[in-house]
Amino acid sequence: MTELRGVGIGQGVAQGPVVRMADALPAPEKTSSTAGTDAERARAREAVAAVAAELMQRGESAGGSAREVLEAQAMIAEDPTLQDEVDARIDDGGTAEWAVYDAFEGFKATLEAVGGYLGERAADLDDIAQRVLAHLRGVAASGVPDPGHPFVLIARDLAPADTALLNLEQVLALVTSDGGPTSHTAILAREKGIVAVVGAADAVSLEDGQTVIVDAAAGTVTTDPSGEQLERATARAAERAAAVDAPPSPGALADGTAIALLANLGKPADAADAVARGAEGVGLFRTEFLFLSSAQAPTIAEQRTGYTELLEAFPGKKVVVRMLDAGADKPLAFLNDAHEENPALGLRGLRSLRASEDILREQLTALAEADAATSADLWVMAPMVATVEETKYFTSLAREYGIRTAGVMVEIPASALLADRVLAHTDFASIGTNDLTQYTMAADRMLGSVANLQDPWHPAVLRLVGEVGVAGARTGKPVGVCGEAAADPLLAIVLVGLGATSLSMAPAALADVRLALSERTLEEARSLAEIALAADDAASARTAAADAVAALSPHQKEKKS
Numbered sequence: 001m002t003e004l005r006g007v008g009i010g011q012g013v014a015q016g017p018v019v020r021m022a023d024a025l026p027a028p029e030k031t032s033s034t035a036g037t038d039a040e041r042a043r044a045r046e047a048v049a050a051v052a053a054e055l056m057q058r059g060e061s062a063g064g065s066a067r068e069v070l071e072a073q074a075m076i077a078e079d080p081t082l083q084d085e086v087d088a089r090i091d092d093g094g095t096a097e098w099a100v101y102d103a104f105e106g107f108k109a110t111l112e113a114v115g116g117y118l119g120e121r122a123a124d125l126d127d128i129a130q131r132v133l134a135h136l137r138g139v140a141a142s143g144v145p146d147p148g149h150p151f152v153l154i155a156r157d158l159a160p161a162d163t164a165l166l167n168l169e170q171v172l173a174l175v176t177s178d179g180g181p182t183s184h185t186a187i188l189a190r191e192k193g194i195v196a197v198v199g200a201a202d203a204v205s206l207e208d209g210q211t212v213i214v215d216a217a218a219g220t221v222t223t224d225p226s227g228e229q230l231e232r233a234t235a236r237a238a239e240r241a242a243a244v245d246a247p248p249s250p251g252a253l254a255d256g257t258a259i260a261l262l263a264n265l266g267k268p269a270d271a272a273d274a275v276a277r278g279a280e281g282v283g284l285f286r287t288e289f290l291f292l293s294s295a296q297a298p299t300i301a302e303q304r305t306g307y308t309e310l311l312e313a314f315p316g317k318k319v320v321v322r323m324l325d326a327g328a329d330k331p332l333a334f335l336n337d338a339h340e341e342n343p344a345l346g347l348r349g350l351r352s353l354r355a356s357e358d359i360l361r362e363q364l365t366a367l368a369e370a371d372a373a374t375s376a377d378l379w380v381m382a383p384m385v386a387t388v389e390e391t392k393y394f395t396s397l398a399r400e401y402g403i404r405t406a407g408v409m410v411e412i413p414a415s416a417l418l419a420d421r422v423l424a425h426t427d428f429a430s431i432g433t434n435d436l437t438q439y440t441m442a443a444d445r446m447l448g449s450v451a452n453l454q455d456p457w458h459p460a461v462l463r464l465v466g467e468v469g470v471a472g473a474r475t476g477k478p479v480g481v482c483g484e485a486a487a488d489p490l491l492a493i494v495l496v497g498l499g500a501t502s503l504s505m506a507p508a509a510l511a512d513v514r515l516a517l518s519e520r521t522l523e524e525a526r527s528l529a530e531i532a533l534a535a536d537d538a539a540s541a542r543t544a545a546a547d548a549v550a551a552l553s554p555h556q557k558e559k560k561s
């Protein structure tokens with residue numbers, strides 16, 4: 001047996017025979033067209049339009065975030081710049097096949113050179129080009145195979161169009177040799193709960209029919225496993241299926257320490273799904289998402305309606321509403337009107353609300369009214385708080401409106417470093433690891449070229465989280481985490497070890513985080529946090545924590561012996 005390593009998505013484990021995705025269509029020869037420029041242009045246009053329509057249609061049947069991904073792909077297929085590139089090659093005498101192939105390759109190389117998030121989008125272009133080529137040649141595009149029995153799918157990377165429509169009765173697990181944790185394959189696999197290991201470079205060596213165990217929790221693919229290993233994997237899969245299907249229980253560690261598991265929401269309509277997945281309340285309601293396209297500030301009545309709908313979905317439960325967080329990646333026309341060279345460092349979050357205090361006061365009024373009309377336990381927090389003075393300002397203003405629980409987000413290193421003083425003047429802290437990572441690493445969260453630095457596993461970020469955790473314990477105030485980091489089951493344990501008392505995440509991540517926490521004690525979480533803090537960089541912190549968990553887990557211990 002051998003073990004291949006990649007990045008696991010979620011906590012699942014599955015086993016079965018390998019089936020490889022068919023190889024891509026061969027690249028077309030660079031031959032001159034005999035049909036003439038007009039005919040080739042028309043063929044290329046027709047093929048692109050047909051593929052775009054097919055992608056849209058697949059998106060419609062898949063729904064959810066797959067729909068957004070596929071609609072984006074359809075738009076890329078019909079991108080005017082890309083079409084100009086195709087036309088230019090046809091005008092040079094090329095065939096439609098060659099022109100499409102070469103133009104997409106050129107665009108892909110540009111994205112790969114940028115790297116990071118955009119680099120990971122390069123694989124999506126391959127899929128579009130393949131579909132257009134297949135259409136031009138009148139053959140079927142190489143898609144997910146259908147061997148007639150359940151299988152473990154091995155692919156270089158899966159196109160969103162394929163991942164979205166995977167038959168989950170047949171595909172036991174997914175292993176890709178390319179792609180990373182932020183690729184679309186990973187995002188959709190996470191959302192659909194597919195057992196997946198991505199970026200396992202050696203997966204290209206796997207052969208059809210070979211039996212493998214795919215262990216997402218460990219990020220491994222074990223080839224030709226022993227009977228005993230297969231039995232253990234079966235038992236673990238059954239255990240996990242039972243845990244995921246069981247009526248969701250409140251988040252807790254193995255020693256009974258309660259860690260509330262909450263949902264991140266952007267609109268009240270998503271509340272029902274969060275409740276069904278066992279969210280114990282809301283840890284972050286992003287109010288700015290309600291008004292991203294509004295030119296004018298929303299009225300009190302309009303806001304009250306939205307907040308009431310949200311609070312009504314969580315009777316008796318904690319709901320943390322964040323005040324409008326405008327600026328940089330989420331500009332609101334009515335709060336950010338000045339041009340700034342560096343909007344991420346500008347008048348944003350609480351700063352911009354303070355500059356338009358009437359809007360801040362109106363939002364507090366609407367929240368207080370919605371609170372009075374419902375029975376949820378409303379907590380309100382300010383985004384992007386940098387100083388003790390800002391903390392005092394917001395907390396006392398919220399109290400003026402009768403808000404019982406007011407807190408601040410810790411997303412700026414300054415407030416993490418002075419967390420004891422910040423917490424002395426407010427009721428709670430909620431750590432936004434997305435922005436905290438951006439500001440700690442000086443890496444724009446919107447920029448693909450620095451995406452490798454945007455990793456909350458970085459020990460510098462973890463150390464700041466730890467500062468807030470210690471301050472929370474000293475002052476007896478709750479410390480939540482509501483950035484993406486909380487949705488990573490392994491990192492979730494580390495965050496608890498650093499002092500987080502609740503975790504808030506996309507509802508789809510709740511089951512895996514709940515399971516991961518239930519397997520560790522507080523003492524173990526603390527020791528994992530120490531291990532991660534001692535690493536030199538994000539990748540080593542993640543690997544060291546994964547190895548330590550593997551050593552702690554009985555099934556992993558047996559596997560190693």
Ligand code: PEP
Pocket residue numbers: 284286325411431432433434435436482483484
């Ligand atoms: C964060 O920064 O981690 C956060 C939760 O807020 P947002 O992602 O909305 O900026």
Ligand code: MG
Pocket residue numbers: 411432434435
């Ligand atoms: Mg933020």
